[in-house]
Amino acid sequence: MRDRYEPGAFEQIWRNRWLEHDLFVTREDPTREKFYGLDFFPYPSGAGLSVGHCRNYIPTDVICRAKYMQGYNVLHPMGFDAFGLPAENEAIKRKSHPGPMIDQYAANYQRQMELIGISYDWSRSFKSSDPEYYKWTQWIFKLLYERGLAYRSNAEVNWCPKDKTALANEEVVGGLCERCGTPVEKRAIPQWFFKITDYAQRLIDDLDDVDWPEGIKNQQRNWIGRSEGVEFTMRVVFDSELEVGHPDDLVVVADQSDPRFKVFTTRIDTIFGMTFCVLAPEHPLVATIKKRVDNDRVAEIEAYQAKAKTLSEMDRQADNREKTGVNTGAYAVNPANGKRVPIFIADYVMMGYGTGAIMAVPAHDQRDFDFAVKFGLDVVPIYRPDESFLKANDTDEGTYLSDPKAFPEVFTTKDGTLVNSGEYSGMSFEEGSAKMTEWIVALGIGEQKVNYKLRDWLISRQRYWGCPIPVVYDKDGNAELVSDNLLPVELPEVDNYEPSDDGSSPLSRIPEFLNVTTQDGMLGRRETDTLGGFACSSWYFLRFADPHNESQPWNQEKADYWMPVDCYVGGAEHAVMHLLYARFWTKVLFDAGLVKVKEPFQRLMNQGQVLGQTPYRQPKDDEVLGVGEEGILLSFEEAAQLPEDEVTWRWVRMSKSKGNVVTPDEAVANYGADALRIYELFVAPFEQSVNWNNEGMQGASRFLSRVFRLASEIAPKWNDAWKLSIEHEPADGKSKEIRRATHQFIRKATEDIDRFAFNTYISSAMTFVNTITDILKQVPNPTESERLALSEALESLIKCLSPAAPHSADEIWQSLEEPGFVYQLDWPKFNADLAAEDTITIAIQVNGKLRDTLQMPAGSSNEDVEAQALASDKAQSFIDGKTIRKVIVVPGKLVNIVAN
RNA sequence: GCCCGGGUGGCGGAAUGGUAGACGCAGCGGACUUAAAAUCCGUUGUCCUUAGGACGUGCGGGUUCGAGUCCCGCCCCGGGCACCA
Numbered sequence: 001m002r003d004r005y006e007p008g009a010f011e012q013i014w015r016n017r018w019l020e021h022d023l024f025v026t027r028e029d030p031t032r033e034k035f036y037g038l039d040f041f042p043y044p045s046g047a048g049l050s051v052g053h054c055r056n057y058i059p060t061d062v063i064c065r066a067k068y069m070q071g072y073n074v075l076h077p078m079g080f081d082a083f084g085l086p087a088e089n090e091a092i093k094r095k096s097h098p099g100p101m102i103d104q105y106a107a108n109y110q111r112q113m114e115l116i117g118i119s120y121d122w123s124r125s126f127k128s129s130d131p132e133y134y135k136w137t138q139w140i141f142k143l144l145y146e147r148g149l150a151y152r153s154n155a156e157v158n159w160c161p162k163d164k165t166a167l168a169n170e171e172v173v174g175g176l177c178e179r180c181g182t183p184v185e186k187r188a189i190p191q192w193f194f195k196i197t198d199y200a201q202r203l204i205d206d207l208d209d210v211d212w213p214e215g216i217k218n219q220q221r222n223w224i225g226r227s228e229g230v231e232f233t234m235r236v237v238f239d240s241e242l243e244v245g246h247p248d249d250l251v252v253v254a255d256q257s258d259p260r261f262k263v264f265t266t267r268i269d270t271i272f273g274m275t276f277c278v279l280a281p282e283h284p285l286v287a288t289i290k291k292r293v294d295n296d297r298v299a300e301i302e303a304y305q306a307k308a309k310t311l312s313e314m315d316r317q318a319d320n321r322e323k324t325g326v327n328t329g330a331y332a333v334n335p336a337n338g339k340r341v342p343i344f345i346a347d348y349v350m351m352g353y354g355t356g357a358i359m360a361v362p363a364h365d366q367r368d369f370d371f372a373v374k375f376g377l378d379v380v381p382i383y384r385p386d387e388s389f390l391k392a393n394d395t396d397e398g399t400y401l402s403d404p405k406a407f408p409e410v411f412t413t414k415d416g417t418l419v420n421s422g423e424y425s426g427m428s429f430e431e432g433s434a435k436m437t438e439w440i441v442a443l444g445i446g447e448q449k450v451n452y453k454l455r456d457w458l459i460s461r462q463r464y465w466g467c468p469i470p471v472v473y474d475k476d477g478n479a480e481l482v483s484d485n486l487l488p489v490e491l492p493e494v495d496n497y498e499p500s501d502d503g504s505s506p507l508s509r510i511p512e513f514l515n516v517t518t519q520d521g522m523l524g525r526r527e528t529d530t531l532g533g534f535a536c537s538s539w540y541f542l543r544f545a546d547p548h549n550e551s552q553p554w555n556q557e558k559a560d561y562w563m564p565v566d567c568y569v570g571g572a573e574h575a576v577m578h579l580l581y582a583r584f585w586t587k588v589l590f591d592a593g594l595v596k597v598k599e600p601f602q603r604l605m606n607q608g609q610v611l612g613q614t615p616y617r618q619p620k621d622d623e624v625l626g627v628g629e630e631g632i633l634l635s636f637e638e639a640a641q642l643p644e645d646e647v648t649w650r651w652v653r654m655s656k657s658k659g660n661v662v663t664p665d666e667a668v669a670n671y672g673a674d675a676l677r678i679y680e681l682f683v684a685p686f687e688q689s690v691n692w693n694n695e696g697m698q699g700a701s702r703f704l705s706r707v708f709r710l711a712s713e714i715a716p717k718w719n720d721a722w723k724l725s726i727e728h729e730p731a732d733g734k735s736k737e738i739r740r741a742t743h744q745f746i747r748k749a750t751e752d753i754d755r756f757a758f759n760t761y762i763s764s765a766m767t768f769v770n771t772i773t774d775i776l777k778q779v780p781n782p783t784e785s786e787r788l789a790l791s792e793a794l795e796s797l798i799k800c801l802s803p804a805a806p807h808s809a810d811e812i813w814q815s816l817e818e819p820g821f822v823y824q825l826d827w828p829k830f831n832a833d834l835a836a837e838d839t840i841t842i843a844i845q846v847n848g849k850l851r852d853t854l855q856m857p858a859g860s861s862n863e864d865v866e867a868q869a870l871a872s873d874k875a876q877s878f879i880d881g882k883t884i885r886k887v888i889v890v891p892g893k894l895v896n897i898v899a900n
Numbered sequence: 901g902c903c904c905g906g907g908u909g910g911c912g913g914a915a916u917g918g919u920a921g922a923c924g925c926a927g928c929g930g931a932c933u934u935a936a937a938a939u940c941c942g943u944u945g946u947c948c949u950u951a952g953g954a955c956g957u958g959c960g961g962g963u964u965c966g967a968g969u970c971c972c973g974c975c976c977c978g979g980g981c982a983c984c985a
Contacts, residue, residue, distance in 0.1 A: 004939090174982095215904045215980080222903065222981055229985080265985060278985090321983080348983045358985045366901090367983050453984055575980075682924070684912065687905090689978085696912075699924055705939085760914070763923035770923090843919040848966040850919050888965050893918050898965050 001815040003712040005704035007672025011807040015114060023823055024119040027073045028561075035072040036562050037064040038544070038601075040570025040578070041081040041128070041537045044105040046090055047656035049112040051676065051692060052610035054664050058680050059607065059758055060569045061118045065803035066753045068119075069827040075562050077544040078113065078120040080106045082129035084533025085163055085179060088465035092498060098465045099493070102129060116664050116673050117806050119823070124547045128467070128536035133543065135488035136553035137536050138470040140585065142481050143592060145471075149195040150459075152479060156282075157458055159187040164499035165462045166191055168532060169455050170223075170577045175316070186309070189503045192460040192469060192529065196584045200224050200452040202598075203583060212604040213687070219575040225453025229266035230437055231355060232446025234277070234332040236260060236285070237340055238292045261285045261332070264354030264451055268440065269414075269433040272421040273361040273382035275372065277332045277343045278325065280351040281308035286328065289343070293329035300326050301345060308347045316347060323348055323371040334359075335445055336436075337422065346371065354451050362410075369410045379405045383416035457581065459532050464497035464506040466530025473525045474518045483519065489526070505529050537578055538585040541565055541600055559595055564602045572606040579604070605756055608689040611651035612660030615639035618646070635659050651691050662692055670694070674805035675701040681758035681804055703762075704808055706769050707801065710776070711812045714794045717782055718816050722791035729785040731834075734775055738789035741771045742796050743835035746828050749800040758804075765801050772797075796828045843894035844869045846878040854895075862889045869895035 002009070018024065039060050042053070064076040082102045091098035106127060113120060126133050144150040157166040162182040166189060171178045196203075204224055207217045236259040263277065279285055281304060290298045304326040315321075325346030333340050348367055349358050362372035363381040372379050381404045384397055389411055393400070400407065401419065414429035424432050440446040460469065468489040470482040482489055492513045497506045507513050507528035518524035539553070545562040546554040579601070586600040615638070616631030623632060631648055636659060639647045654661045667676045671694075678700035684690045731739055745768035752761035772793050779786050794816075802809030802822040809822040837858055842865055844852040852874040856865055866889050869875060875897060882899035889895050 213905095218904055219980060225981090225984065227984075263985080267985080316983090323983085346983095348985095350984070353984045355985095360985085365985075367985075370983090451984080572979080682912090688913095691912080693912090693925085695925060702939090703924085709939095759912090760923080763914075766923055841919075845919085845966070848918095848964095853919065886965060888918095890918055890966095894966090896918080896965050 001712040001715045002811070003709045005672065005675070005701055005708050005808060007668070007674060007807070010811045011117070011668075011673050014807045014810045015117060017810075018119075018821070018823075019114075021821070022123075023821060024076070024121050025123055026075050026077075026121045027068075029073055032071055032073045034075065034562060035064070035067040035567075036075045036565045037067070037567045038076075038541055038565045038569070039078065040568075040574060041079060041540050042109065043081045043084065043086050043533075044102060044109040045086065045656070046094075046101075046105050047661065048105075048108050049664055050610070050654045050661045051664055051667055051680070052654040052661075054116055054676065055607045055610050055680050055690070056569055056571065057113060057118050058116065058677050059605075059686055059756065060567065061677075062681065062753060062758060062761075062803040063567055063756075065119055065806065065823060066750075066827065068823065069799065069802070069825060071826070075124075075544065076119055076121060077124040077547070078110075078118075078122070079125045079540060079544070079547075080109065080127040081533060081537050081540075082106065082127040083134070083466050083530075083536050085165070085461070085463065085465075088463055088497075089163070089180075091465070097493075097495075097497075099129065102127065112664050115668055116676060119806075124544055126540075126543065126547055128533070128540065129465075129491075131488045131490055132548075132550070133540075134467040134536065136543070137467045137531065137539070138482070138487050138489060139484065139553060140539060140589075141531065141535070142470060142484075144194055144588060145481060147588065147592065149198065149588060150192060151195065152190055152192050154188055154190045155193075156186045156188050157191050158184045159189070159503070160184055161501070163463075164501060166458055166460065166503075168458045168534070168577075170457075170580070187503060189462075191458055192527075192531075193456040194459050194584070196457045196580075197452060197454055199584050199587055200226070200454050201450075202587055203454075203580065206583070206587075206599055210599050210604065211602055213572075213606060216572065216575045216579070216604065216606065220580055223454065223576045223580065226450060227266050227452075228448070228450050229264055230268040230440060230446050231262055231264045231449040232268075232335065232440050233260050233262050234335060234359075236289070236343065237331045237333060239329065239331075259285060259288045261357050262355040263357045263359045264449060265359055267361065267364065267433070268436045269418065269424075269429055270361040270364050270382055271334065271336045271359065271436060272418075272424070273363045273380050274334050274336075274341055274359040275362060275378040275380055276341045276360045276368075278346045278349045278358050278360055278368075278371070279328070279343060280349045280356040281305045281345050281347055282351040283345070283356045285357070286345055289328045289330045297327075297329040301328055304345060311347065323367070323374050325371065325375065327375070332359075335440070335443065342377075344371075344375070352455060353453065363404050364410065364412055366410045366412060373405065380420060381411070382418060382420045383411055384419050385411045386413070386415040388415075389413070457584070459535055460529035461532045462503055462505045462529055463499050464491070464494070464530070466533065467491075467536055468507070468530055469527040471527040472516055472518055473527065474522060475524070479527075480518055480524070491530075534577060534581050538581045539589070541568075541582070542589075542595065553594075556594065563595060564597045564600055567603045567605065568601040569605045569607060571609070606687055608684065608687050609653050610690050610692050612654045612658070612662060612692050613649050614652040614658050614660040616648045616650055617642060618648075633658065654692070662694075667694075667697060671697040671701050672704075672807075674704055674808045677804055678703060678762055682762040683759070685759055686756045703766055703769070704805060706773065707797065707805075707808065708812065710769055710773050711794055711798075711815070713773075713776055714790050715816060717787045717790055718794065719787055719791045720795075720816065720818060722788040722795070726788040726792060729788055731785060731789065734779050735783070735785040735789040736838075738772065738775055738786065738793050739834045740837070741768055741775075742789070742793045743830045743832075744768075746796055746800060746830035747832075747835055750827070750830065753803065762804060765797070765804075768793075768797060798822060799825055799828055840892050842869065842892075844872050844875045845894060845896040846875055847898060847900075848896060849878075851875050851878050858892070862891060865889055865891075866895055869897065 037060050039056055064074050068074040087098045087102050091101050158172045160167055160177040160182050162180050172184050175184055177184055204221055204226055290301060325344045328343045328345055330343045331340040332343050360368040362368040362379045381401050385400055393407055393409055418425050418427045418432045424435060468491055470489045471479050472482060473479055492510055494510055499506060505528040514526050516524045516526050542554050542559050546558040549555055582600055587598060589595045590598050615634040617634055619632050652658050675697050679697045683696055745764055748764040749761050798809050798812055799822060813822050840856055840858050842854040842856050843850055844854055852872045854868055866887055879899045884897060884899045886898040
């Protein structure tokens with residue numbers, strides 16, 4: 001029998017056998033419970049997998065293998081998110097076609113996943129670009145449309161000039177394209193949207209029912225951005241309507257046709273402090289205002305509107321940007337006190353949120369304050385600030401109230417008392433806002449309202465490589481769904497599919513695709529935009545339940561059986577995109593009665609990133625660093641040539657572009673698949689990022705060698721029928737120690753795998769191997785009882801380690817001349833009595849400091865323990881000359897003697 | 901600015917309010933070897949000359965018989981959001 005870990009000699013053999021025996025084909029035994037373990041749907045990049053990707057797949061594999069051995073039916077599938085921009089961009093760069101290219105890349109991914117021994121059921125695999133799959137993506141699109149959740153609109157959208165397509169809000173980060181970093185432009189193009197905003201509240205509420213990291217839940221809540229407030233209407237008046245000579249008079253010429261506008265505020269309590277209003281430059285009321293103010297104003301307004309339109313998202317969001325705006329010359333009437341206040345347009349108010357208009361309260365809002373200072377507007381305080389504000393600004397109430405503009409800090413908290421607020425003066429925030437809300441609702445000009453930052457999901461892309469949208473337009477441009485029997489609308493094979501700058505899809509240049517007949521036989525035109533990749537990945541987890549169904553997206557019974565995903569594992573970077581979209585689709589499908597779950601992913605886990613050491617240097621004089629760059633990236637060759645002090649090494653996420661990738665191919669070739677698996681599990685807690693180093697794999701490999709050596713030493717004493725007689729042999733001396741270590745290990749391994757504590761799972765295996773190795777040295781000629789205990793120890797080690805090191809487990813199992821695969825054996829059960837220690841070390845503290853330890857039989861009485869502790873010479877030397885005030889005994893742990 | 905994470909030996913990390921540093925890496929000493937690698941045995945928080953002791957989980961307070969762990973106030977690092985009314 002092999003006495004060391006020699007992966008080259010057996011790992012590939014076992015992988016082949018697993019495949020030959022269809023070991024990982026999903027078991028659907030109705031008498032068993034199910035477990036659905038899933039990894040995020042990967043886009044198969046041409047660079048292949050790095051050891052960073054493996055950090056996702058290995059832990060899920062451990063869970064799934066352990067669950068299978070624990071008796072569950074396990075669904076552990078893998079497929080590929082093949083449609084979308086990354087694939088298409090890569091194909092364009094390589095002047096190839098994305099279809100065959102992605103097949104090749106996916107095959108490479110599969111090869112690498114098999115290389116590291118992941119137990120996927122490949123018979124269920126598919127790509128989102130398979131017509132058999134996207135037929136049903138289109139079917140679900142239709143479902144959304146029929147339920148009023150898909151619509152076409154000519155809204156201003158985020159356009160990436162490099163990718164030449166519109167992007168969803170979630171794909172724009174800080175005004176840049178999330179994928180390529182190009183500044184995003186505004187363009188008005190007719191686009192398809194999904195009405196995810198209808199589900200905003202449910203998407204918040206149901207987060208309470210899933211077992212996800214709090215951070216991710218929070219990110220989703222923030223992204224959805226619920227805020228409660230009041231929406232109310234204000235009248236607009238113009239100079240011409242005011243009685244001449246009484247410019248500030250409250251008497252306004254009655255005019256029922258006064259234009260009105262609505263504002264949304266979360267601080268209705270500050271309404272008496274409103275000194276102006278602001279409309280977004282795109283607000284429809286501006287057109288009305290332009291008709292009623294003089295020409296100079298109109299020119300100014302239009303100039304500002306034009307400027308706002310050309311301003312990129314980047315510029316508009318720039319840090320600490322000075323406020324800009326234009327006075328429209330119109331006034332709003334504050335319903336609280338009847339005062340008229342000027343209406344401005346300014347780009348710090350956005351059309352897309354709330355009503356696109358605000359009441360401005362400069363005394364208690366930083367943005368409004370900045371604007372008021374810049375434009376010389378009144379700042380009327382309506383809160384007496386609390387003590388801490390006055391103290392921080394070294395002032396008193398009177399000084400503040402007489403001139404709040406003189407203070408650099410704006411009082412924005414809710415900890416003051418209302419003043420200058422008519423009958424509400426003297427009230428707190430809580431009381432004031434409640435009463436004012438009541439009043440404004442009673443007046444009939446406003447209502448309580450909830451707003452969400454979440455926008456509808458822009459889903460059309462002006463690109464070739466995506467799922468075609470199953471819509472046809474008649475000659476009048478009316479949309480009509482493609483009927484089910486004509487699905488899928490197949491993506492045509494073409495040679496030239498490059499995107500264009502004009503916002504049209506490449507499909508619009510293919511007459512055979514474009515021209516169709518409508519359902520009534522008239523000439524029609526196909527929708528030529530395709531669905532963004534996130535649509536395809538919003539339901540794939542359902543398809544895995546029934547992947548080859550030709551007549552339905554899934555058989556309902558099967559989906560009901562397997563859903564929800566019990567454990568979903570992937571990177572935290574998808575916190576708001578994929579996870580929000582998939583939840584939305586699941587809820588829609590739930591509403592349509594097609595699935596039984598409201599949430600698709602019961603438990604979510606995010607693995608930490610793997611960072612590779614990456615060389616950088618300082619920029620030279622003529623070099624400019626891009627946004628967020630910390631230096632000029634070097635290749636490893638360049639770094640080797642530069643003097644040491646000119647190179648800065650940083651830990652950066654592994655990526656092809658950084659040149660810092662370690663592939664599983666290299667790792668397996670140099671150290672072995674099981675060593676890679678053990679190392680990735682052991683190196684750090686699952687969620688934490690890791691600085692990669694190859695020496696760690698050396699350690700993992702050494703550990704596996706110790707496992708083989710231990711197994712080879714036990715092998716001659718191996719008794720595979722140990723289970724039958726072990727309970728009849730008295731466990732004493734060494735055999736008791738062996739059994740104790742065994743059952744402690746089984747317990748730790750079982751619990752740690754369940755709680756994703758893979759690092760301590762592996763360390764407990766190391767401790768166990770060390771312990772048994774030590775004991776084995778002490779029993780060169782083991783008794784029958786010891787032989788049985790050693791056999792139990794070895795079998796438990798093989799089984800409990802097999803999810804982490806499956807090749808080695810099978811290799812050792814076979815060397816013991818045992819049949820079958822470890823994967824098909826039952827997971828051992830731990831026995832708490834056997835795991836219990838019979839001698840316990842008690843710590844003796846004096847005044848909380850450790851002074852001595854004590855060996856006591858387990859279960860000793862508190863009195864005995866206390867008496868022994870007080871008898872300790874070492875403890876006594878610290879008590880000497882003091883009076884014992886108290887003795888605290890923690891059973892099985894310690895004794896603390898309090899003396900002074 | 902706001903919302904999450906996180907600060908423990910030379911390094912990765914372990915520790916239901918109860919003996920801080922499990923397990924591993926690296927280091928050091930030794931065995932084996934002509935030698936090296938591999939492997940094995942021992943050792944390794946800091947300080948005090950040792951027995952032994954003092955100090956030690958980012959900083960400052962607090963609660964407790966007892967705090968890495970709980971509470972209050974900071975500092976630093978990582979991530980997310982951000983003119984959202």
